[in-house]
């Protein structure tokens with residue numbers, strides 16, 4: 076990974092190399108932490124802005140609440156700390172990773188006796204599935220691993236432990252030569268990919284699985300739904316079966332890390348004609364919105380501090 080200069084840890088900025096935790100940190104041993112993935116983008120005026128910061132911070136607090144984790148800061152303080160961290164690192168575009176976790180103190184499965192620690196990191200990270208894949212599309216495999224069922228682990232909480240489930244699917248796909256895995260739920264319906272939501276287009280109708288099927292309420296997903304409505308594209312939130320993936324005219328994945336990325340193949344079946352006109356429209360519209368080229372959605376862009384403040388860094 077490409078390192079940056081500073082990481083925010085529990086209210087203070089520290090040097091990247093000094094952002095360390097104890098080996099017996101509760102979250103490291105039991106997966107008891109929650110996180111967000113956010114991005115900042117460069118605008119036309121050479122300033123940068125964080126995309127949908129408010130929504131990401133709200134989801135961060137919701138994830139913590141599910142695990143009875145009291146984040147020792149108010150949402151507005153976390154939002155300010157995120158802006159501070161990105162500003163001091165002076166990166167025009169970056170990926171941002173806030174994490175809250177049960178820290179060091181008591182071992183054992185009950186996390187509650189441990190203090191909750193919070194850290195915010197950011198670093199330059201190009202499109203997660205590969206910049207070229209935004210044009211060429213990714214090859215996906217339907218995983219033999221099912222997405223965690225809400226009765227086992229709540230998928231709406233971005234909990235570190237959930238990603239062990241995603242990692243199993245990702246490893247399987249990667250070893251079989253695919254770019255990404257798509258996971259079904261226990262009822263054989265499509266949920267999402269390992270770090271992205273999925274959309275299907277058939278006969279001009281756009282659809283995506285509902286959260287009740289196990290899909291995360293993705294912020295990019297919500298963005299794309301709003302953009303599709305602006306284009307007058309008919310949209311439905313409905314269950315998608317495995318075979319409906321194969322017979323789609325177009326499929327694409329959405330996520331903060333991956334952006335909007337077309338799917339070219341699922342389990343060896345080519346998707347549509349390889350042309351994907353609606354997907355291309357949405358890829359472009361998403362790029363316009365995130366880079367401040369669509370004034371309708373300027374309130375989604377949180378401008379960064381103009382002059383970085385670095386005196387609190389040790």
Ligand SMILES: Cc1ncc(COP(=O)(O)O)c(C=O)c1O
Nearest residue numbers: 270271272291293294295330331
């Ligand atoms: C499992 C999973 N699904 C979907 C997404 C996409 O969500 P968002 O668009 O909010 O980044 C993510 C990324 O956070 C994810 O981890």
